[in-house]
Amino acid sequence: MKPLKDDKWLDKLISDTISTEIEPFDFDKWKQKYPEEFQTLVSPVRQGAHAPSARGQNIWKIIMKSRITQLTTAAVIIIAVIIGINQFGGPVDITTIAFADITEAMNNVPWMHIVRRGVERGLTGVGEQWFGFETKIEAEKDFDGEVEFWNVKEHKRYKYDPETRTITIIYAYADDVPSFTSSPVSLLEGMLKMVKEQGTEIITKNGKYNGQDVQIQEISPPVMLQGKVYCTGCLYVEPESKLLCAAQLKIIDAKGNTVVDCEVTFDYPKTGPADIYDLGVPRDARIIDKMPKEDYLAILDKYRECRDKATSEYVAIITHTLKYKEFFVSKVEVEYKSGPNYRFEQHFVFNAGESIEKSWPKHKKQLGDSYESLMAWLQRHYVNMGRFTIALYDGEYTYSVGRGNSGIWDKVKKRSFSSMPWINLQQLAWPSIGVTEGHIIEDDYARENNLICIERSWQGRISDGKVSLPGRCHYYLDPEKDFICRRKVTERRPDAQWQKDKDWLKDVEPEKIRDRSIYVEEITEVIQAPNGCWYPRMIAEGIRKDYQDVPLKVSPTKTVYIRTNPEFPEDIFNADKLSGCSEPN
Amino acid sequence: MPVSGDDSPAVTEISEKSLVEAAMNGKQESFRILCQRYYASMVAVAYSVLADSHLAEDAAQETFARACCNLRNLKRKDKFPGWLAGICRNVAKDMLHTRSMQFNTNDMSMVEDKPQNDCCINEAVWQAINKLSDSAREVVVLRYYNGLSYEKISAVLGISKGSINGRLTRAKRKIAKYLRHNGFPRE
Numbered sequence: 001m002k003p004l005k006d007d008k009w010l011d012k013l014i015s016d017t018i019s020t021e022i023e024p025f026d027f028d029k030w031k032q033k034y035p036e037e038f039q040t041l042v043s044p045v046r047q048g049a050h051a052p053s054a055r056g057q058n059i060w061k062i063i064m065k066s067r068i069t070q071l072t073t074a075a076v077i078i079i080a081v082i083i084g085i086n087q088f089g090g091p092v093d094i095t096t097i098a099f100a101d102i103t104e105a106m107n108n109v110p111w112m113h114i115v116r117r118g119v120e121r122g123l124t125g126v127g128e129q130w131f132g133f134e135t136k137i138e139a140e141k142d143f144d145g146e147v148e149f150w151n152v153k154e155h156k157r158y159k160y161d162p163e164t165r166t167i168t169i170i171y172a173y174a175d176d177v178p179s180f181t182s183s184p185v186s187l188l189e190g191m192l193k194m195v196k197e198q199g200t201e202i203i204t205k206n207g208k209y210n211g212q213d214v215q216i217q218e219i220s221p222p223v224m225l226q227g228k229v230y231c232t233g234c235l236y237v238e239p240e241s242k243l244l245c246a247a248q249l250k251i252i253d254a255k256g257n258t259v260v261d262c263e264v265t266f267d268y269p270k271t272g273p274a275d276i277y278d279l280g281v282p283r284d285a286r287i288i289d290k291m292p293k294e295d296y297l298a299i300l301d302k303y304r305e306c307r308d309k310a311t312s313e314y315v316a317i318i319t320h321t322l323k324y325k326e327f328f329v330s331k332v333e334v335e336y337k338s339g340p341n342y343r344f345e346q347h348f349v350f351n352a353g354e355s356i357e358k359s360w361p362k363h364k365k366q367l368g369d370s371y372e373s374l375m376a377w378l379q380r381h382y383v384n385m386g387r388f389t390i391a392l393y394d395g396e397y398t399y400s401v402g403r404g405n406s407g408i409w410d411k412v413k414k415r416s417f418s419s420m421p422w423i424n425l426q427q428l429a430w431p432s433i434g435v436t437e438g439h440i441i442e443d444d445y446a447r448e449n450n451l452i453c454i455e456r457s458w459q460g461r462i463s464d465g466k467v468s469l470p471g472r473c474h475y476y477l478d479p480e481k482d483f484i485c486r487r488k489v490t491e492r493r494p495d496a497q498w499q500k501d502k503d504w505l506k507d508v509e510p511e512k513i514r515d516r517s518i519y520v521e522e523i524t525e526v527i528q529a530p531n532g533c534w535y536p537r538m539i540a541e542g543i544r545k546d547y548q549d550v551p552l553k554v555s556p557t558k559t560v561y562i563r564t565n566p567e568f569p570e571d572i573f574n575a576d577k578l579s580g581c582s583e584p585n
Numbered sequence: 586m587p588v589s590g591d592d593s594p595a596v597t598e599i600s601e602k603s604l605v606e607a608a609m610n611g612k613q614e615s616f617r618i619l620c621q622r623y624y625a626s627m628v629a630v631a632y633s634v635l636a637d638s639h640l641a642e643d644a645a646q647e648t649f650a651r652a653c654c655n656l657r658n659l660k661r662k663d664k665f666p667g668w669l670a671g672i673c674r675n676v677a678k679d680m681l682h683t684r685s686m687q688f689n690t691n692d693m694s695m696v697e698d699k700p701q702n703d704c705c706i707n708e709a710v711w712q713a714i715n716k717l718s719d720s721a722r723e724v725v726v727l728r729y730y731n732g733l734s735y736e737k738i739s740a741v742l743g744i745s746k747g748s749i750n751g752r753l754t755r756a757k758r759k760i761a762k763y764l765r766h767n768g769f770p771r772e
Contacts, residue, residue, distance in 0.1 A: 010757055013764075014729045017710040020638050022731050025624035027617040030646055037650040042611045400679075413679060466625070466731065512732075 019514065021492065024463040109243070109268040110134050116249075118262035128279075130272045137272065141279050149276040155297075158276045160285060167276060168288045171297075171435045209236040209246055243268060296439050299452060299477070306482040307430035310533035313338050315566040316425050317374045319367075321557045328360045329367055330556070334378055335424050336566070340395035341573040344424060347381045347388040371561040392575055399575045412578055428558065429484050429523065429536045433475055443474075451476040451486060457498045460505075467505070467513055470496035481526055481534035491518040519543055531564040601740075605662040616656075620649050623666055625731045626741045627673045633726035634677035636715070644680055648673040667743035713763035721756040728753060 031038045114129045123143040130139040136152035145162035150172055157172040207216040214236040236246040244266045251260035273279055320331040329349055336343040349363050350356060367377050381388065389402035401412045438456040446453035453476050460470035469492040476487040493516035494505060505513060525537035539558040571577040607615035624645055631644035651672050659668055714722055727738045728749075735746045742749065 007757055007761070010761055011729075013710055014714070014725065014757070014760065015732075018632075018714065018726060018730050019732065020730060022625050022628050022638075022642070025621050025645075027620055030620070030649060033646065034650040034653070037653040038613070041608070041616055041653040041656065042613050415679070 021468040021514065022466075023468060024461055111269050111272040113267045113269055113272065115265050116262040117264075118260070119258065120260050120262060130279075132272050135272070139273050139276070139279055147276055147279050147281050149273070149279065156291065160276060160281045164286070165282065165284075166286045166288060167281065168290060170290045171292060207236075212245075213239060214245065215239055290436065292435055292438055293440075296454070297435070299440065299454070299483075300433060300435060300438075302479075303430065303433065303477060303483040306484075306533075307426055310482055310531075310535065311337060311423060311426050311430075313564065313566070314425070314529075315563045315568070316535075317371060317378070317561040318424065318428075319374065319559045319561075321559065323556075326360070327557075328356055329363070332367070332374060332378060332381075333424060334375075336568055336572050337423065337425075338568060338573065340393070342393040342423060343572055344391045345378070345382075345388055347378060347386065351387060371563060374561060390578060392573065392578065394573060394575055397575070399578060401578050412575075414575075425535075425560070425562075428539055428560070431475070431485055431488060431521075441474075445487070446476055449476070449478075449486070450480065451478055452483075453477075457496075459501075460494070460496065460499050462504070462508065465512075467494075467508055469494055469514060469516075470499040472496065472498060478526075478534075481528075484523060484526060484534055484536060486523050486526075488521045489518060490520075492516060517543065527562070529562055529564040533564065535562050536560050601665060602662045605656075605659070605665045609656050609659070609662075616649075616653070619665070623669055623741070624649075626666070626727065626733060626737055627669060629727045629730040629733060630670050630673045630723060630741065631677040631680075632730055633719075633723040634674060635681060640680055641677070644673060644677045647676045647680075651676065664743065666740040670741045670743075709764055709767055710760065713760040716763065717756055717759060721752055721759070724749060724752045725756050725760075 110133060112131045112133070114131075116127045116129075118124070120127065120143050125143040127143045128141050130137065132138070138150040138152070139148065141147050147158075147160040147162075149158040149160075150156070151158075152172065155172045157170050158167055159170070160167050205216050207214060209216075216234050216236055234248050235244060237243070238245045246266065247264040249260060249262050249264055250258065252258055277283055314335075314337055316335050318333040318335075319329045320333070321327050322330045331346055331348055333344065333346045335345070349367070350359060366380075367374060387402075387404055390400065392399040398415050399412050400415075402410045404410075433454060434456060437458065438454055441453050441455045443453055445451070453474055455472065455474055457472040458470065461468045471490065471492045473491075474487075474489040475485050476489075477483045478486045492514075494513050495516075519541075520543070521539065521541045523536040523539050526534050527537045528534050537560055539560070541556065541558075601619075604615045604619055608619055627645035627648050628638070628641045631648070632638060632641035635641050635644060648669060652669055655672075659665065661668075714725055717725065724738065724742065727733050727741065733741075735749055738749050739746050744752075
């Protein structure tokens, strides 16, 4: 292939157009995001042999967000398995202790304290866990001496590393907290969904534990947890209190290696640890406090509250305007939201190959510039030949389908999500703002416009010879108007003043360092709906050269038309009635 | 085996095949190295479909999740990057159906007439890239999105460096031609 003559200008042009910095891959975060898949990888069991249900995967994902709820809580999981199965008509003799009573008893305890003695992941020793169901506290002292203490109410997570004698305090996201902190029964119900298809039986008999009369529950055959390990053991229930008093637990992998072999005891004290020091952490341990400030958290709470209130129920039509000789609408989106149900459609105004110049006047007339005219256009477009896609979320699954130029529908695609992965209006007006590494600042723009500015930044890094520039995001929230994010500025620059290591680029060749960039998303008009909430009306996005008052190069713009007291069309959230398809696969 | 976050020289010495074998046997460190080695490539592959960098990063992560579940079905261990890229394309196409694209490739494919003279040249380049075939767009994005080497592109696409060079040259000719026809002179 004959090369182009002197095409460096083209290389630069293409590079300037599409090149970007990719954040280095964070394996640990990925593991947290995909615990189930990760466990499938590290499990020596043949993949797919015991694939859990989609619902079970979601529950597992929620539960597994906490390190504490991983293998170390196997004892609790075993209990869940046993009680869960029998709550739903397992083979336990009804003349024995009623499992409903156990559940009831477990549900009413203020604290549960679990002590494990034996071998766990190659370590011999003692581990303990505390669950404060009313105080919303969870704590664990592991076999290796690590201690974690979660104060769910205060969103604080303390982690003690015995090697460095350091306590690190970080913010605990609400959905990081394991569900069973509310009550053990909530865990039981969730786990049941995963294991009830395994055909595990409970053999019940009377016996003694430490000289006391107990009811013994034996698991047979072993329960497989998440295609990873087999759990076996027995459980001792105190007949009067109906509470679990002890368990013997063995977890083996598919090769027969023992992962856990523990004797577990349970007790139910009235109080538990008040802080991490109550678990034996030295009081002179160094503390690294990474908690965000209270004022910042308070603003974020208000921000989310307003977002959730404003986006609980509505129909919004959003037009996308691009410039080509004159401004034209390239795409019309409509979204319907009612509680957890969400439907998002994007309709393309032009078919592939259609001339914008020739067709725009016709489309412009048909589209109009009001909610009603656009809705009428959408309904016509839905019926007539035209390109569009639909995404539907019913609280558990997303369904997606599209129709192309030829008028032929794709097959419906169905995926499981624990929550709607993406809501358009929220992203436009209340984009996700993380808790960590954020704080409130004051700058001229915020002052002049009575806005609250939140700043989040990250450090530049060099990974695999590639330079990832330091970045910073400024979110300007409007406290007078439901904390709508009026402006979001994302910038990356090699000489960022927030970069801690000022010499970080000294060994990097200059041509490998990209130029600065500033991307601005701005709500230029807002409206107040009859429900009292504020919404964006016009949104502009574009690139700005620098901090100076250089005009924003806008492309594209979006216009929002909203109804907050909508009458939803019949079956609009019904996945079985998605157009063009007989039934979801 | 080093388990540092970066694909350090020590790590790169470990052969790909042995890494894949170890990952198939449940060694997370090996899988970690493979993920780190191919993350940028997968983001670029996804970007060529999605045209959205954030979604592309999500797609790359989802790709590794699916790879986890299916790794043991991989027959040709030496074809791991190509296999991974195949998953990534499917993930990205799935995402395309569920999410709205700001610069949807379909949006731009309809722009056939000449853009306005004062239109930003980067927009014109973007339009030209979107008019390329899927395979040509993919190789362009792999090369320019995050500056991947020919060697890495070759591994990911499963084609020789010469073929990559050919595809890139043809793609660049088309981009240059598009720009010329739309009123953007060279430089």
